[in-house]
Amino acid sequence: MPSEALRTAHPELDAHYCGPLLRIESHIIRCHRQIEAWFRAQWLKHPAPFYASVDLRNAGFKLAPVDTNLFPAGFNNLNHIFDPVMVQAIQAAVEHSCPEAKDILIIPERHTRNLFYLESLAALVAFVEMAGFGVRIGSLEPITEPVNFDLPSGRTLTQHPICRVGKRIEVDGFSPCTILLNNDLSGGRLEILDDLEQTVIPPIELGWWKRSKFEHFSIYQDLTRELCATIDLDPWYLSPLMRDCGHIDFLKREGETCLQSQVQELLAEIQAKYDEHQIKEKPFVVIKADAGTYGMGVMTAQSADDVTQLNRKQRTRMSASKEGLGIDRVLIQEGVHSFEKVSIHQDDDRYVAEPVIYMVDHFVVGGFYRVHTEKGVNESLNSPGAAFVPLPFNEACSLPSPDSSPDSERNRLYVYGVVARLALLAAAYEYQMIREADAATEQMAGDVA
């Protein structure tokens, strides 16, 4: 990333909606002590997952998360000014999850031809090494010898064949007690990871084979309601409204009537909120696969007709997610406009952007703007052609500055960090619920036997 980009990342909001956002931000900054105390109490009871990235959308009158990735990529897009914070957070996170760890085996995604992903992986390896751990990468591909990748950044990455030896995974005699998963398990659970005596972080239960976006955002809504009650803020400012619709099959047009009516109801609910807050925008909803990521299986709708009038190609597109995982359930979520604009190069035009915030343990460790030159304020930016601009130089999300303007980089980023951490906390609750459900299932199985 050229250093020019670093200097121009200061985002610009459409002046029209600055007013409400400044009010929301000011309120959050003023309440930062209550907010931090609330988070501290939460983390004590609900430890944060190892890492996460959260996509936010800033509509000015509203700021909300739209995706929470618990196996993040994009580490190569972070501003190096955050390196010390990242390294310190990794040390704290490993201390929390596996205090005796000396070495770490990383198991990445399979797509070895995606240079962006490989650069992210190389950056992740470098961070973990800087934190003082020995690192190897174990490949899930059917390779029999180590494979080297020379990356555009000049880094070299080596992926090793992994093998299962009893209850352990090894690469080339390297058998550390900790396995760091950077694979979101969209394709289902992996047999090789079952029943290991090594610690897998994050746990495989947080993969997309098990998670549900609807569950995640339900918890997020509850938590936002709780936090907002303590600081006296309308939770709608931070939380998208949503609907769920049970089983769906876009190709067979099953569940279409339900989808149609839910979209209609949700649009009406959003319109009511817009009226309440005198917002003149046109409401829209985003329909997305309940599990999975990568911006696949996502569509927007401004009316119920948009759902019924899908053509064959659009239906096919809505039927499959990453790694061919079928879509049989969708989340219908309030669309949040992005009125934030960032230029990719200095003196360049500004384009629609959404902040992506990174966390390790419960610490904010950086982020970037996802910028798209060809997308509008009400479209998903997580699609081919997106560019990445690191968060502004010399600032960090963890530090509010009550004496500065809420519009200052520092304070805007603090507020982003609050919303991103709320989503992270929702994931922590999610994990707890998944475990409790699994335990109940086992209990039932035991009772039947």
Place this chain on the structure above:
Amino acid sequence: MPSEALRTAHPELDAHYCGPLLRIESHIIRCHRQIEAWFRAQWLKHPAPFYASVDLRNAGFKLAPVDTNLFPAGFNNLNHIFDPVMVQAIQAAVEHSCPEAKDILIIPERHTRNLFYLESLAALVAFVEMAGFGVRIGSLEPITEPVNFDLPSGRTLTQHPICRVGKRIEVDGFSPCTILLNNDLSGGRLEILDDLEQTVIPPIELGWWKRSKFEHFSIYQDLTRELCATIDLDPWYLSPLMRDCGHIDFLKREGETCLQSQVQELLAEIQAKYDEHQIKEKPFVVIKADAGTYGMGVMTAQSADDVTQLNRKQRTRMSASKEGLGIDRVLIQEGVHSFEKVSIHQDDDRYVAEPVIYMVDHFVVGGFYRVHTEKGVNESLNSPGAAFVPLPFNEACSLPSPDSSPDSERNRLYVYGVVARLALLAAAYEYQMIREADAATEQMAGDVA
């Protein structure tokens, strides 16, 4: 601190001694994974004190700590680029020592007229607030109303009268569960801190009324020996030789013969090490009060005669430390030259400098160079007239970069961080020993009763 200073802080070593240092540094950087693994295992068993600053001296052929302050001041001299690291470390530290804390009461030193100290205190308050805690300062001075200080930096600091209510300390109804001590208790333990139900961090046992520099450096020597054995390095490179001499009274000339012979022996021991490593410098020793700080009660000697030929004034100076605390024991320590030079302003001459490294919990959170325009390579710089230059911009001690030169800022600072953390770890052991000794005393008292 003007931004010019930030850009010129890159230290320069006398070329003569660069060679040996580069070898030591390269070795440490190469071994950074073993070193980090060793530290991790240590911190698990011996939690770090809340905060510390460590004065280092870099002779090129040797790099060693000369003072470990567990109630540090100087927070105003840190480079703001480290702010996020500092805030994150404070959050982790409070989590470790008092996870439920929402507010923190700081009890500072008494010297309310020292603007440097008050600026440091204001910076500390700002850090703790940024970490999300409510903060008040409780004064040990006999004040009855809050006193405001307007500082040169533009900050305002308010000190409140403290009162003891049962087993708690309060200021103006503010009675948090955590008291952060920024007073090194040189003057002895404070009755108001005895038998509190609130958590005092760091514990009062780490004050100078209880600590001994000789104990500290004995533990430091042991730990350095242990770490150096794992990475195959002569521990002398990181550790000053030393002697102790029991009771001493400079005014009454008690203990003088012992002091003289110990100085002589220590000088001979240093000379032998110099010969072994072909070092042409003249050995010297530093004699310093076994308890206390602030650069008081410190003298250097190049021969035993330097000790016997002290005049009345010099003897008086060696008899009293900070807050009039008498000196009845001294540490005789190998003097470490400082061949490191730093300029105070851009394009200015370079002067003798020593790095001071700050830690919170077991994390390195910044530091500065203490620079003195009027002192030589073998003199204490901790004296009036010292200036402070923040550590170089855009770098952090926690991150080694094995691909860069050991002479790079990043790697030099990593090495400083290793030595500083060794001293911090020694303090962690010290606390454990003090507690064990206290428990044994209580046990004996119990047995007698």
